[in-house]
Amino acid sequence: MSWTFFHKLGSPKWFYEISGKLLPWVAAFSLLALVIGIVWGLVFAPEDYQQGNSFRIIYIHVPAAILAQSCYMMLAVAGVVGLVWRMKLADVALQCAAPIGAWMTLVALFTGSIWGKPTWGTYWEWDARLTSMLILLFLYFGIIALRMAISNRDTAAKATAVMAIVGVINIPIIKYSVDWWNTLHQPATFTITEKPAMPPEMWLPLLVMVLAFYGLFTLNLLMRMRLEVLRREHKTRWARAALESNT
């Protein structure tokens, strides 16, 4: 592999051009998947024989929870890339993804809590899965707060990168919490080794919703990163041209 590709990745101008071309495709894909997934999940998927219709919350709860964890792992990878190769764009990605991850964690906690009431009889239980997800939320808050507290951009980049990398230990804890401890929470819906315990007419719309959430995450992240790149480069000629024509 040629290294020029890797160096180009670090160029804000190159990123801005490529992401601009990508944006409409990502938007079209995610909106389509979102509409299909919601209609399929809310209208056509059969109701659960034990939980009734409250189980339809799964179509937003599981994608949000998966995204919350994927996003954190992405932060850690961006942290490593930023620390090792001093790539500025990695820091932009880290900074822009953290609030999205925090919101996704909140959505997972909220929807899980609402789902818990009719299913478990309680909104909240201090069990391993719920508690480790709450810790994930605080890790996101920590990264965001750390960024705000340090005014020097390079120092802030290093500090948040280190915090993202250290916090990644929480991800396997979330994943295996349902196996290691007694919990009310049901085990994972999708695993690589086994078939889902649900029938296809229930898990297929879930798969579509997971793809939709990944698409929306990518779209949102690209939009935020493009804005941040323009903010950082606003004195350069290309950024001024982009702002003038609003492209």
Added chain:
Amino acid sequence: MSNLAEFFAMGGHGPYVWTAYGLTGAVLILLFLTPILGRRRLVQAEARRRRREET
């Protein structure tokens, strides 16, 4: 019509299902408003700067 009412009732679980979906929708809108409004502000600031320099 009763079919639609049945759909919204969700077999008695309507309040849970619709609260969950409503909250998620609100969060998604918020997530996308932030970069859209931020971009608009930056474009306006740049336009102001240009006008200042021209005069």
